[in-house]
Each structure stands twice: as C-alpha cells, then as structure tokens.
C-alpha cells in the first residue's frame with residue numbers, strides 16, 4: 001500500500017513496524033473482524049508512530065460503544081484528581097478562570113471541580129456519556145472542537161484540557177490548531193497521552209497489547225519528543241506538571257506524584273506523558 005506522509009513532520013520516510021513491535025504478531029489483529037487490517041508505521045525522520053489506516057468514523061462509533069461502556073461513572077484515575085488540583089490552584093491565582101475540556105469522557109475532572117466556582121465547559125461526543133452526565137446534573141456540549149470553535153469563535157479559555165484524547169484523533173495537529181484559536185493570550189493547554197515508551201511495555205506481560213497497541217482506538221503513539229515536535233511549530237512550549245504532594249492516602253495520586261518527579265529527570269516518562277503547553281515567549 002502507499003503510505004501517507006508523517007502526520008508530524010510530513011516526511012515520506014516511513015517504516016512499517018507492527019511486525020517488529022513486541023507482543024504483536026506480524027499479521028496481528030485486535031479481533032477477527034479486523035484480521036490483518038491495521039498498519040502501524042514509524043517515521044524515520046522524527047520518530048512519530050501512528051496507524052496508517054484507522055477505522056472510519058462509522059466503524060469507530062461501534063467500537064466506542066462496545067469497548068468503553070460503563071453503566072455507572074468509572075472510578076477516576078490519579079491523573080484526574082491531579083489535574084483537578086492543578087485547576088483549583090489556577091483558580092486561586094485567577095478568580096475569572098475559564099476552562100474548556102475537550103473529550104471529557106465520563107466527566108472525571110468535571111465532577112471534581114464542578115462546585116469550585118470557575119467556568120468549566122466540557123465537550124464530549126459519546127451520546128451515552130453526555131446523557132449520563134446530564135442526568136447527573138453536569139451539562140456537557142455534544143460537539144467536536146471544530147464545531148465548537150466555529151460556533152463560539154469569540155470565546156477564550158485560560159486552560160484547555162485535552163486528557164487522553166490525542167491518541168484517538170486522526171489528524172491531531174488540526175485539533176491542536178483549533179484549541180490554539182480558543183486559547184487566551186496567557187493560556188495553557190494541559191495534555192496527557194499514553195507514553196510510547198511506557199515501561200510496562202517491557203515489564204508487564206500482555207500490557208502493551210491491551211493498553212497501548214490497540215489500533216482500533218489508539219491511532220497515534222506519542223513520546224515526549226514527537227509531542228513537542230508537533231506542537232513547537234505552533235508556538236507551544238511544553239513543561240512538566242507541577243509537583244503536588246498527595247493530600248490523602250490515595251495510592252493513585254501518590255503514584256502520579258512519583259511519575260511527575262521521575263519525569264523531570266528522565267528523557268522519557270516512565271508511564272503516561274503529562275505536559276502543560278504555553279505559548280512560547282519571544
């Protein structure tokens with residue numbers, strides 16, 4: 001097949017890697033319905049790794065319904081509470097804080113910060129999740145960032161959260177450009193994505209296949225370098241999350257706190273990739 005150019009640097013120097021990735025057989029498939037279907041490539045110029053032939057949007061809806069379906073709100077992850085604390089910290093500095101979350105899922109962060117007093121808008125595409133949140137009293141707009149930015153082009157946000165979304169989006173550059181257009185001059189974009197070099201790939205048998213290489217749902221596999229390469233031409237400069245010592249005996253928060261410490265010293269994070277991007281100065 002003809003390969004599309006790199007989604008980050010536009011290089012045509014791509015190598016098919018799914019037969020070289022651990023835990024994936026050369027003709028791997030996630031289900032029998034998709035036998036041998038997906039092609040994962042790595043850009044030989046910048047290292048970006050991505051699925052060449054993702055699901056169509058119709059197929060995607062079906063997968064989403066089957067694979068990420070909860071009747072009740074799932075338990076929040078450590079990162080959700082951590083990000084909620086970061087937002088509350090921002091609000092203490094700026095009482096007019098405006099926050100937009102792109103792809104809020106089951107509203108884990110929203111549910112932590114709802115009563116704190118700042119403006120928090122959330123976008124989510126899954127009709128089921130939107131319905132659940134609305135029934136629980138959390139208004140969420142069911143639209144894409146593109147639709148939102150066209151409809152409300154005059155709105156600006158101090159913080160935009162894109163939490164575990166970029167790995168799912170075909171054309172992640174586009175969504176970041178749309179986010180930039182809604183960012184206030186001193187605004188920040190908080191991003192988390194799974195890390196391509198997560199150590200559990202090598203340490204935990206079956207982990208990579210279950211949580212990383214799932215080409216039906218994950219189409220982009222970022223590392224800290226490729227995320228920065230995608231965003232620096234847009235004038236965005238990334239930094240680590242602030243160190244927030246856990247306030248409770250919550251193990252998830254403590255693990256995240258350790259991750260953020262290690263992130264400051266290691267070239268690649270041990271687990272997920274947590275970054276705050278701001279407009280580069282000068």
Ligand SMILES: [Zn+2]
Nearest residue numbers: 006009043046
């Ligand atoms: Zn590239």
